[in-house]
Amino acid sequence: MTGYNSQNDVASSNGNQAGATGHKSTEYIAQENHTYPYEMIQEIADFLVKGSGIRPKIGIICGSGLGSLADLIQNPKVFEYSKIPNFPVSTVEGHAGKLVVGCLEGVNVMAMQGRFHYYEGYPLAKCSMPVRVMKLCGVEYLFATNAAGGINPKYAVGDIMLMHDHVNMLGFAGNSPLQGPNDPRFGPRFPALVNSYNKDLINKAIDISKAMGIESSVHVGVYSCLGGPTYETIAELRALRMMGVDAVGMSTVHEVITARHCDMKVFAFSLITNKCATEYSEKKDEEANHDEVMAVAKNKQKACCEMVSRLVAEIQKSL
Numbered sequence: 001m002t003g004y005n006s007q008n009d010v011a012s013s014n015g016n017q018a019g020a021t022g023h024k025s026t027e028y029i030a031q032e033n034h035t036y037p038y039e040m041i042q043e044i045a046d047f048l049v050k051g052s053g054i055r056p057k058i059g060i061i062c063g064s065g066l067g068s069l070a071d072l073i074q075n076p077k078v079f080e081y082s083k084i085p086n087f088p089v090s091t092v093e094g095h096a097g098k099l100v101v102g103c104l105e106g107v108n109v110m111a112m113q114g115r116f117h118y119y120e121g122y123p124l125a126k127c128s129m130p131v132r133v134m135k136l137c138g139v140e141y142l143f144a145t146n147a148a149g150g151i152n153p154k155y156a157v158g159d160i161m162l163m164h165d166h167v168n169m170l171g172f173a174g175n176s177p178l179q180g181p182n183d184p185r186f187g188p189r190f191p192a193l194v195n196s197y198n199k200d201l202i203n204k205a206i207d208i209s210k211a212m213g214i215e216s217s218v219h220v221g222v223y224s225c226l227g228g229p230t231y232e233t234i235a236e237l238r239a240l241r242m243m244g245v246d247a248v249g250m251s252t253v254h255e256v257i258t259a260r261h262c263d264m265k266v267f268a269f270s271l272i273t274n275k276c277a278t279e280y281s282e283k284k285d286e287e288a289n290h291d292e293v294m295a296v297a298k299n300k301q302k303a304c305c306e307m308v309s310r311l312v313a314e315i316q317k318s319l
């Protein structure tokens with residue numbers, strides 16, 4: 001184990017910061033960028049597969065207040081993040097910090113009850129590192145869920161938006177989970193992101209929403225991730241709307257990028273927990289707040305759980 005967690009570990013690691021030529025080694029550059037070497041991710045994956053006795057096919061990331069998605073899992077083996085070697089810990093309310101491995105609708109799955117956000121102080125590569133762990137555990141499909149503010153005026157609180165594309169605002173600012181040396185065992189240096197969101201899974205989810213009788217509150221749209229932790233200003237929300245963004249949050253995009261880099265099939269949805277104001281107003285109730293986000297997610301978790309279960313059942317048919 002090359003074990004490191006902080007800048008201090010970099011300085012005290014293997015002393016190969018600069019070789020005889022004065023060049024930094026790839027491993028040193030990886031550590032300097034807070035990326036995780038392949039071997040370290042493999043060790044985390046081995047720990048989880050050995051500890052659970054399961055090789056999951058589907059990985060689920062539970063959004064704020066949507067941790068109950070992991071409660072669907074049968075015969076769960078639960079790993080607290082703090083007990084998993086080299087794993088970050090969750091610091092946000094509504095993100096329990098547990099990894100749950102087991103069976104859902106006859107498929108082996110792994111669910112993160114708690115994700116990592118950039119605003120928590122973690123670099124993007126660290127936020128999305130668990131996606132690579134999932135990959136090395138055997139995961140082929142990533143289901144990423146989130147709580148988001150609705151910018152599209154047609155969206156109501158409690159609606160679900162199936163993500164078919166994203167606008168990566170952190171990427172515009174030059175920040176990416178793939179920054180730093182590329183390890184081709186995960187994927188290519190320059191991955192393409194068109195068709196990132198699997199069309200077949202979106203269509204299946206639309207059919208499921210019809211079967212559930214909720215199709216009028218299910219949309220297909222564009223998500224944008226901002227760095228947070230502030231919610232947006234009116235001017236920012238207007239700018240995002242002009243760019244074609246339908247819902248805004250502080251997560252998911254870096255996970256999707258990491259998943260597509262290592263060729264996973266991606267399905268993602270946003271639960272619209274608040275309507276974003278695009279007109280100036282003094283009204284307090286038009287301001288986003290995390291308590292409201294959590295309350296709406298709690299209210300709507302049943303529909304979200306059913307959507308996820310049914311989609312997993314559909315995948316099971318095709319395995």
Ligand SMILES: O=P(O)(O)O[C@H]1O[C@H](CO)[C@@H](O)[C@H]1O
Pocket residue numbers: 062063064065092115117145146147148228249250251252289290293
């Ligand atoms: O994206 P998830 O983790 O669902 O959480 C969303 O809700 C929180 C803000 O209320 C932010 O963390 C935002 O990203």
Ligand SMILES: Nc1nc2[nH]cnc2c(=O)[nH]1
Pocket residue numbers: 147148149150226228230231232248249250273274276288293
């Ligand atoms: N950035 C952002 N994240 C959210 N998560 C839930 N609601 C919101 C929102 O309005 N903005």
